[in-house]
Amino acid sequence: MHVESQDQPNLVPPAKKKQPHQIAFWFAIGFVAFSFLCPYLFGTFFFEEKFMVGLNYLAWPTSWAVSHFHLGDGWHLIVMMIWGLFVTYLVFYILVKLWMTSSRHLHIALVAYIVLCFATYKSHQWYSTRLDWTSRGLNPDRPGFEPQVVVLSGEFDFWFHDSLINQSKSGHAFFEIRMRGHNYYYCRKWHGYDWRVGSWFRVEIANHGEGWSWGLASLSHTTRGTGGSWHRDNLLAQRLWDNKKFVGADPNNLAIEESKWPNRKEGFGKLVKVGRWMIPTRIHISNEGSDARNENYYIKKIEFLPTPDTNWFEHVMAKYADHNSEFRSVDLGEPGVAPRKRK
Numbered sequence: 001m002h003v004e005s006q007d008q009p010n011l012v013p014p015a016k017k018k019q020p021h022q023i024a025f026w027f028a029i030g031f032v033a034f035s036f037l038c039p040y041l042f043g044t045f046f047f048e049e050k051f052m053v054g055l056n057y058l059a060w061p062t063s064w065a066v067s068h069f070h071l072g073d074g075w076h077l078i079v080m081m082i083w084g085l086f087v088t089y090l091v092f093y094i095l096v097k098l099w100m101t102s103s104r105h106l107h108i109a110l111v112a113y114i115v116l117c118f119a120t121y122k123s124h125q126w127y128s129t130r131l132d133w134t135s136r137g138l139n140p141d142r143p144g145f146e147p148q149v150v151v152l153s154g155e156f157d158f159w160f161h162d163s164l165i166n167q168s169k170s171g172h173a174f175f176e177i178r179m180r181g182h183n184y185y186y187c188r189k190w191h192g193y194d195w196r197v198g199s200w201f202r203v204e205i206a207n208h209g210e211g212w213s214w215g216l217a218s219l220s221h222t223t224r225g226t227g228g229s230w231h232r233d234n235l236l237a238q239r240l241w242d243n244k245k246f247v248g249a250d251p252n253n254l255a256i257e258e259s260k261w262p263n264r265k266e267g268f269g270k271l272v273k274v275g276r277w278m279i280p281t282r283i284h285i286s287n288e289g290s291d292a293r294n295e296n297y298y299i300k301k302i303e304f305l306p307t308p309d310t311n312w313f314e315h316v317m318a319k320y321a322d323h324n325s326e327f328r329s330v331d332l333g334e335p336g337v338a339p340r341k342r343k
Contacts, residue, residue, distance in 0.1 A: 254267055
């Protein structure tokens with residue numbers, strides 16, 4: 001007798017689909033953990049600029065609770081972590097719930113919208129901080145031309161280890177060097193608008209071997225300044241001068257080591273000929289030891305100018321070295337992104 005075969009029922013239970021609250025919980029845990037680890041992974045500059053503004057808005061209820069109930073530092077940290085986890089969980093739960101219940105077309109539209117917002121943000125960031133690297137100085141090809149002032153500007157990457165707090169920091173910034181002979185030297189390095197959280201600048205100036213440095217960083221709750229005098233036998237790119245005469249880079253002596261700071265080395269690279277001089281477009285600074293440091297400078301603009309004169313260097317020195325100087329609030333035409341708006 002022929003018996004027709006019947007399809008056997010599927011005895012394997014379907015995979016249990018994760019619920020929105022489970023996915024949101026793990027997203028929240030990962031986000032909070034990343035927020036606390038970010039300063040150690042990417043450095044404090046990155047953390048302060050990218051996260052501190054948002055975290056300040058997120059943490060205001062905890063700050064109120066700590067001040068109102070007079071909680072200690074330990075309880076402050078616990079309350080902040082619980083509150084941050086709750087808020088991030090709520091936000092992720094709403095997003096995950098909407099994502100799981102929406103259609104495929106809405107998924108595509110949402111992804112396209114996020115990409116468009118990111119592209120708009122990056123374009124605005126580039127446009128607002130762009131610099132003109134076009135050289136408009138004197139013609140160095142003129143017969144008998146002797147440079148009075150040489151300006152080198154561009155961008156640089158840095159990494160260094162701070163032995164005082166046992167932490168490494170890295171980042172990307174701009175710089176400009178102005179030199180009038182070997183005896184008048186000015187260098188300013190900066191990152192971001194001077195009034196924004198995470199921005200910073202540092203000035204190094206030396207007149208006849210007497211040096212002064214000053215730096216200011218804008219944190220989320222305050223500004224922090226450091227400065228002081230120093231003596232160094234070689235500043236960044238200063239050896240392009242021999243007293244008052246500009247000699248450029250020596251192709252046979254591209255790297256040197258400081259006599260006063262034996263662990264610090266400066267190396268020139270990718271020389272270009274400008275007029276009758278060889279000038280580096282890459283400079284590498286390295287320092288070994290407990291305060292290890294590596295800096296790579298990319299020179300994008302080389303200018304020969306008749307100004308600034310020696311008085312300008314003296315005025316800048318007084319501006320940063322003398323707290324009672326009349327130049328403290330004067331715009332001296334220093335480089336940077338809108339430096340005159342500095343408070």
